[in-house]
Amino acid sequence: MSRSLVIVESPAKARTLTGILGPGYQVVASLGHVRDLPAKDLGVDLDARFSPHYVTAPGKQKTIQRLRQAAQGAATIYLATDPDREGEAIAWHVLQVLKLPKGTPVHRVAFHAITPAAVQAAMDQPGPLDEHLVEAQQTRRILDRLVGYKVSPLLWRRVRGVGAYKRRGGGLSAGRVQTVALRLVVDREREIEAFVPEEYWTLEACLVQQAEEGRPAPTPFLAQLWRIGKDKPDLKTQADVQRIVDDLAPGGDLKATLWWVESSETLRKNRRPDPPFTTSTMQQAAARSLRFPPGLTMKLAQQLYEGIALGEAGTVGLITYMRTDSTAVAPEAQAATREVIERFWGANYLPARSPVYHTKVKSAQEAHEAIRPTDPQRTPKAVRPFLDDKLAALYELIWRRFIASQMADALYDVTTALIPTARNERANRLPYLFRAVGRLLVFDGFLKVYEEGRDPGEESEEGGPLPPLHPGEPLDLLELIPKQHWTQPPPRYTEASLIKELEKRGIGRPSTFAGMVDLIQDRGYVAKEQRFLKPTPLGFAVCDLLVGFFPDLFDYGFTAQMEDTLDEIAGGRAGRLATLEAFWAGLEPALQKAGAEMPKVQVETPPAPARRAGKTGRAKGKAATPTGKTCPQCGGALVQRKGKYGPFVGCSHYPTCRYIEKTTNQSRS
Secondary structure, eight states: OOOEEEEESOHHHHHHHHHHHOTTEEEEEOOSOSEEOOSSSOOEETTTTTEEOOEEOTTOHHHHHHHHHHHTTOSEEEEOOOSSHHHHHHHHHHHHHHOOOTTOOEEEOOOSSOSHHHHHHHHTSOBOOOHHHHHHHHHHHHHHHHHHHHHHHHHHHHEEOOGGGOOTTOSOOOOTTHHHHHHHHHHHHHHHHHOOOOEEEEEEEEEEEOOOTTSOOOOOEEEEEEEETTBOOOOOSHHHHHHHHHHHSGGGOTTSSEEEOOEEEEEEEEEOOOOOBOHHHHHHHIIIIIOOOHHHHHHHHHHHHHOEEOGGGOEEOOBOOSOOOOOOOOHHHHHHHHHHHHHHHOGGGSOSSOOOOOOOSTTOOTTSOOBOBSSTTSOHHHHGGGSOHHHHHHHHHHHHHHHHHTSOOEEEEEEEEEEEEESSSTTSEEEEEEEEEEEEEEEOGGGGTOOOOOOTTOOOOOOOOOOOOOTTOEEEEEEEEEEEEEOOOOOOOBHHHHHHHHHHHTOSOTTTHHHHHHHHHHTTSEEEETTEEEEOHHHHHHHHHHHHHOTTTTOHHHHHHHHHHHHHHHTTSSOHHHHHHHHHHHHHHHHHHHHHHOOOEEOOOOOOOOOOTTSSSOOTTOOOEEEEEEOTTTOOEEEEEEETTEEEEEETTTTTSOOBOOOTTOOOO
């Protein structure tokens, strides 16, 4: 019996598909890209229409041999790499290295979920490779290579003091999108540094309805000064607010002024659930709620997509494809979810019809779905025995967000009361009008299942209810509460809010967000302090050099426009050559200018990282004594320590800097 060959990227995906497709198919993994541009040179011929020179990816020769052997005698070959630009390019490269005989049937299939039904549906509708997607991926690769291999060497020659910042990411680099992400963090930090706080005051009145015999004691509530005459209050100083306090309660007499309810209006307001996850919103929510860095979130999501062994049920993908910017949901998934909602929470939690969410991101791939459970009936509790803690936490987050997205709105009663003031009688109104606002949840709806987390410092919209207030009823003043405030600078980015900003500006695409946020930290350009991203001295230096000499290349608008151009190429509406020619025409003169004029800079060296006892051989608890001298190698402080062979003078930045001062009695180097 003739067999068909299915080629995917990962062994995990191959194992899942093998169990689904059965014995008529052989499924093999390419282990990612089999070809790439060379590591040690540009790999792009600038004089030959920007032709890329591809070589076998490191360590992939045996993989290619295995793929060729598997292809021999196959009746049909299915290229089943991931359904995005990168997956399309991997499939194209695989096809190039297979060197198939002419006439061999080759089909492209895209699995948006790896379940028996989804796989069968994809296999029933094979198609050709999308050459436009391949062109878009190659254009992006060449653009990034031109920036990385032409601009990065300038940093290597101009920036000193980098060693202490190196992490697993290696040395300095410039990146077409990476540097713009760094610029966002640097620009925000400079906004914070330049911010001058301004004082302002608010005034609240603690009020209570008048007691009536035989009824429970009324509940006090707060109202805020809302208008002075027709104007909003503008209280800059304590003196400003004190004048109003003295006018409302002269000599501290809280009964000197009349207070009453002029109007009270209650409106029923609904709160819609958030749409199901896209790549960006999943990364943001996992960062806020689970404290997962974006790279970890994508790694876990890949495992959930490719397949998890569920005991007797076999291996199956638990979520749909995790690189998407679409919020679309298949009708059959919506129908299955409605059954789950009604079974667990009742018909009251079902909306009249399944909600439709409109994707807000430009150029979203509407052929994709949002990230959702492949089977909504697989509850987090049901799959928990087969998942480790992190996989279980991410699956539950995805499941709850999706279920909630298909549920009824939450309902609130929002009451707004206007409270005037007067002297002696209501006709003698004072100019001060107070307002009280209360919010009461009357139906939890989707909140029964999921509520989005918030970034640090982000205020909740929740507020308490007001007591029943009736127009015309008098009120008693219990206290006037002046409050001092200071305007606040914009907050530093978290990983979640940086991804949100990148997406908002159209910088990068779902597959790139996690890599960008990780890379600027790995390069030592940005440090995470608690949950906030703060540029290092190295990050400031690199950003200033690059933006100063390449203002157009690293402009926010230009970078977003280039993403649009890549989308145009992917749609067949623009060409690779014209895009690269225009890009190089702007980059080449800037490179020449930077090569001649970019100054050398020395970056500030960070403090030595904390070390665990026993790691370096130096005893814990033996304090270093400052010598007042500086290290001739890195500029750090020289300190005296006591080591195995007695006292010595060395750099305080050890082990980043290993300088040890030589003495006549010291033979160590």
